[in-house]
């Protein structure tokens with residue numbers, strides 16, 4: 001895995017040579033720094049300005065793919081005319097696109113029930129937060145005392161065990177979170193495939209996909225982007241085990257990358273669009 005800014009001289013050629021870029025990014029830990037409480041996560045103003053600039057550029061199609069609920073994500077990012085994929089891609093909205101995974105939609109009542117049970121079970125453990133995102137749940141334990149973290153895992157396991165055993169839901173781990181998701185064959189990678197397929201259907205040249213992410217659920221996205229000849233970028237340590245081909249070490253470096261992307265597409269030899 002190479003540091004993307006060090007590898008930029010080689011990457012810039014690929015970016016300049018393609019006609020269109022499908023620029024996709026995760027939100028938490030990628031466009032906004034990780035914070036103690038999820039509701040406090042905000043995107044730095046500079047990042048928003050850079051994304052808005054790229055979104056207006058004809059050579060880019062911009063999308064944000066997050067584990068957050070779609071409406072929460074749209075509100076936080078607040079950029080018009082781009083694509084938003086919430087709940088790990090189970091719900092997607094963008095120009096000319098409105099998608100909800102139908103099998104996941106059917107799981108809503110069960111998820112609501114699990115949310116109630118998890119809420120009442122976990123009130124005993126200080127610092128936990130159970131978020132109902134409609135099509136999935138997140139148990140946050142960043143604020144839980146280190147000595148109680150194993151208790152959280154056991155409690156979550158006991159509540160979801162039956163639904164998981166009958167194949168209704170699945171659980172995944174992230175940065176100090178457990179995700180309770182419908183057991184449907186859908187993830188961030190599938191959402192990226194859907195967005196790429198839309199281009200193919202319109203008979204346009206395949207865009208160069210770029211995907212940035214920082215957590216375990218982003219790995220599905222990295223795989224699809226790699227398979228489609230794109231650029232996958234982990235926000236994290238260089239030595240981390242990941243399918244991404246490049247890394248950036250912070251949200252600030254993501255900003256620098258977005259700036260470079262815009263600059264190289266402004267040069268005359270990148271025309272015409």
Ligand SMILES: [Mg+2]
Pocket residue numbers: 026027028029030213214215
């Ligand atoms: Mg993230």
